[in-house]
Amino acid sequence: MGDENTPLGAPQLAREAKDLVELANTEETVSELLRRGLDWLTRIARFDLATLFLLREARLVAVAARGPLANARVRGHVLDLAAFPMVRQALETRRARAFTEEDHSGEGDPFDGVLDLPPGHSCMVVPLCSGERCYGVLTLDRSECETYPQTVVDLVEVYGQLLATALQNAEQRSDFERLHRQDHEHAKLLESQLGGDSEGVLETSLSPAMRDLARRARQVAETDTPVLLLGETGTGKERLARAIHRWSSRADHPFVTINCAAIPAGLLESELFGHVKGAFTGATKDRAGRFQMAHGGTLLLDEVGELPVELQAKLLRALQEKTFEPVGSDRTVRADVRILAATHVDLQQAIAQRRFREDLYYRLSVFPLRLPPLRERLEDLPQLCAFLLDEQARRTGRRGMRVLPEALARLGAYDWPGNLRELANVLERATILSRGPELGPQALDLPTHVRAPEAPAEKLAEDKPGKVPTLAAVQREHILRVLALTKGRIYGPGGAAQLLGLKPSTLQSRMKKLGIARQELFIIEGPT
């Protein structure tokens, strides 16, 4: 800095002030802020000791000291406010003040007993207040007897205000992070109590396609590559996303989801990126968005196909640069988030209709995973039922429920438009309606239409006559499906004949007629 008795030149002042504003807006920790703040101060005012005191009830506790006179005793110094009216006054009036030793003559020097400052030395007390709060004071001391000029006092007062704002920001950030951690831990606890943190039937699936998908999911989980989860509604996209998060190195950080279809378009930007107080009517305080909440972890953009086009550009930038601005703010926020996206709509078609940006699609679809519908993994029905009943028992307390083979056959013959979610609902309804632990076919509240004809009535009408499946083809397929459920067993209770309401010998001759060979059964049963 220049000579203190000549005020700082306007350009230098402007530069210093700009640096200070930047400092107040950084996302540094409090200790880093103090370190950089004290560096800044050395350019503005000459001192032998700068001490930062934080207010703890009615006492000021030294937390940092800088300058040739700083030592361990200064750093542990505690001042009782009641004993130093001049310091208290600086806090009450929120004005910085320069003193000489004479000014302290009635109350003694705040460093008496800790430092031996020369008689007549000068000092400055700067309050650190922002909004309603006063955080403490900054004191500057120097051995010379010359009082600090008013221009320097005024500038350091502004410094005090900005430092207090930075302290307030850091405090709010750490409060927010603490609350967020608590929420996350609470959510994890609830999730594990509800059994929701199990990945379900993925790697243990009997369907080779599903097992392969689970294997690929586990491999990509280890990276930060975005994954696009495709599949009909209720096929388990969200559960797979959670599994990918749990299998990743981010597992101890939050897993956050946002359903782009469930939030009104006007609120989505703020939900994703947060907002600052006053950004729009009703924004009464700053609020973090899901990106910030997911910092360090994973963010699932569910129903990403429904994201309004206007927001897609901002999302793309957040993905590419890992930075964004909350609504109403020009402050850039950085968040380290792994992105997973899910959709049941055809994004290629949405691109063709200009409802989805192609560049965003390529960014999200680096690693697509398509979940098969339940009707393509019926071999998992017994395992899925057991899993879902077990999961449901944790909520309802109805333990030990099981699905009888006849009921499994009925489930296997149904079309499952709602996939696993519908299956879970059917089982829950059946559990409520049955008294004992066994769920028979009559307990299943299923719509009467079964899956057998691949083409439903309306579709048949559209088909060309030559494409309509024959009755024999439909029968053949249905018998194969039931045999898959009974693992090829024809005889006895729960055998295919009983499930189909036929005598075993009738079933066998029907199989022969339809050309169902034992070889085919092995294929259906798959590797066990």
Ligand SMILES: Nc1ncnc2c1ncn2[C@@H]1O[C@H](COP(=O)(O)OP(=O)(O)OP(=O)(O)O)[C@@H](O)[C@H]1O
């Ligand atoms: N691998 C699995 N094993 C067992 N149950 C599963 C599995 N995946 C999903 N489920 C069950 O199916 C239901 C639907 O799963 P999820 O919400 O993950 O599907 P989704 O594809 O994301 O659905 P939507 O497209 O409607 O958002 C869940 O309630 C869960 O109980």
